[in-house]
Amino acid sequence: MDYNPLRPFVEKLASRVELTPADTEALLKMRFSTREMRPGSYFIRERQRPTASSLLIAGVAMRSKLTSEGARQIVGLHLPGDSLDLQQLYLDEADHNIQALTTITLIEVARGDLQSVADKHPNVLKAITIDNVIEASIEREWLLNVGRRIGRARLAHFLCEFAVRLAIKSHVPDQTAIALPLTQEQIGDAVALTPVHVNRMLKELEAEGLITRTKNSIVIVEWKAMASAADFNPSYLHLNQKKQRVTA
Amino acid sequence: MDYNPLRPFVEKLASRVELTPADTEALLKMRFSTREMRPGSYFIRERQRPTASSLLIAGVAMRSKLTSEGARQIVGLHLPGDSLDLQQLYLDEADHNIQALTTITLIEVARGDLQSVADKHPNVLKAITIDNVIEASIEREWLLNVGRRIGRARLAHFLCEFAVRLAIKSHVPDQTAIALPLTQEQIGDAVALTPVHVNRMLKELEAEGLITRTKNSIVIVEWKAMASAADFNPSYLHLNQKKQRVTA
DNA sequence: CGTAGTCTTGAACTCACTCAACGATAGTGG
DNA sequence: CCACTATCGTTGAGTGAGTTCAAGACTACG
Incomplete structure (x- = not known):
């Protein structure tokens, strides 16, 4: 075909x-x-x-x-x-x-x-x-992220999820460099923070050595520390969900 | 049968x-x-x-x-x-x-x-x-409610939704008395506020005459004002969703 | 009638917001 | 090619909505 x-x-x-x-x-x-x-x-x-x-x-x-x-x-x-x-x-x-x-x-x-x-x-x-x-x-x-995590963790969680989902799509298992096509205002709209606070938290994560930033991308340098700061556990993404077999 | x-x-x-x-x-x-x-x-x-x-x-x-x-x-x-x-x-x-x-x-x-x-x-x-x-x-x-509405509106929205959903189930179109089987702590867990703040916002809504409260129930007295305070628009509940017909 | 859970209230605190200004960057049109 | 403009990022200072801590009051239930 x-x-x-x-x-x-x-x-x-x-x-x-x-x-x-x-x-x-x-x-x-x-x-x-x-x-x-x-x-x-x-x-x-x-x-x-x-x-x-x-x-x-x-x-x-x-x-x-x-x-x-x-x-x-x-x-x-x-x-x-x-x-x-x-x-x-x-x-x-x-x-x-x-x-x-x-x-x-x-x-x-x-x-x-x-x-x-x-x-x-x-x-x-x-x-x-x-x-x-x-x-x-x-x-x-x-909803859990926005409702129950503080700004820093909330933002970190957002970045972790984005990195993991991106890695899956590109079939690179441990990709940590994120081409982030969002403005800080848009990131704020995703995690329910003001753009000003997004900026501050990004700088904080960078100062702590968890991430590095360039123009439009972010690299998660210390994945373990980042996931820990984010309280990130990817099980909610259901990545290991088995394919359903045909029954008949 | x-x-x-x-x-x-x-x-x-x-x-x-x-x-x-x-x-x-x-x-x-x-x-x-x-x-x-x-x-x-x-x-x-x-x-x-x-x-x-x-x-x-x-x-x-x-x-x-x-x-x-x-x-x-x-x-x-x-x-x-x-x-x-x-x-x-x-x-x-x-x-x-x-x-x-x-x-x-x-x-x-x-x-x-x-x-x-x-x-x-x-x-x-x-x-x-x-x-x-x-x-x-x-x-x-x-998610919108928790992320982007202030405490008072957030709580009011929660109550409006609960009232509407309860009304549908009981086939009483304009029910505004809510038997609320949640503690204020649990309400807080739903709207991402502390129990202390839930208490204060409830009292505020009551003081404004939007609701009255008794032991385990809440009555929405001024539905229009309440819905307005809550920024509540029930379209997300898809109540008018038409039943799907069999296509044969 | 005592105990545990819940509600209520006050006071201090803090995380995040608002407001505002400035800097950097990229795109646009002359 | 440069000036202009718009958008975005950065930073500071003040403010405020909501939290934390703590204590007392109410209620239900064994």
Whole structure:
């Protein structure tokens, strides 16, 4: 078979659940489009009706919510290889925004198309479900992080998670250099701190020798000390989650 | 057909997705047990392997996570009619605790049994998925609440949500009297405030005439003012989510 | 009726915020 | 190529929302 740009999408799902040839075939037959989006542009806005599902191929995206006073909370980040809105595949109305942080490229399929594949192929639906549940687990850890850790640990935790998730995607097991495409204000929106305080905590972590910083990247120098300062335990990422075998 | 204690479970799922007679029959054939649990007892603990799924019939339960220093963050509450761990149906390892707050009764089915029904009945899986996604939406709102609202609004938001969810379950559209089975310390763990501050904010809301308090219950006297103080917009609860029709 | 848990209140403290100014950097247009 | 502008990062000083500590009051329950 020729190369099909939907392959990464299929592989993403196949990493969660073993897919049958029929499953794979149905997925690869979906109409799709490859799209590029500029930083800041919205994939979907709160209260809108979701119309598309997609897989992030390159770049970084974020989910966010706003208070009525305009304060923003980033509720999730997405790296290449992450699905962008399987969360909302069956919801009538989006409950949060999804927005490009950097320039991103994504493969997009129509919501209805993916729904009908999922209807006929339970393995696909199961893969989507598992993906959703793991994202929910990450959101819960963020809630714990924001609610119950002090600024320094909170920021450190954010950096540890980003480093680990990045390492997985790039198949480099011990990557500690993070290309961080977030401004300090955006980091603050993720960990619920002001940009000023983010700046101070970053400098503190640097002064303690846990990280070093250059223009747009951070290197975690002392991983153990950093993970300890962050109270970081990656089990919530469910990295060891076993692939579901086909039952029938 | 005789009355089957699994009925509420089926109805719960059927409220999300239209089920076929075959779906219903398969669900009703599952082995189940009815269980009662005392306040504080664990339904599941973090890092454990989930073995059962259940529906909460009576009482209130909570999900929580702990930092290594022992600080607790409650990441979700469950009222009668809520499912207790469909979240973890496909996860190898629990990422949070689920614990009874009051004495609770629940209908429990074996994880494997529900999985095999879901495998063969896509509508069931879809219903579970929708349930999971709505819970995730609530968790995101909590993250916004804890991260970006001040104590008074944060607490008010918590109370508004509890009142609305309670009202739905009891089919009383405008219920504002809340039987709150949480200590102020537990409320604090939900909204990430100290019990002392929870106490002060409750008294402040009372002094402003937004709520009145008696022993174990709170009445929201001025709903509009309260919702406004809370920055509460219930759209994240997805109450108007339409039931999914069978596609055939 | 005593004990344990919860609620309440006060006082001191502190982590993080606000406000404000300045510096660095990158992109833009003339 | 340089000046202009906007955005981002950095730093200081003052402030405040929420915490900590501590003690007393209330309530439920054996």
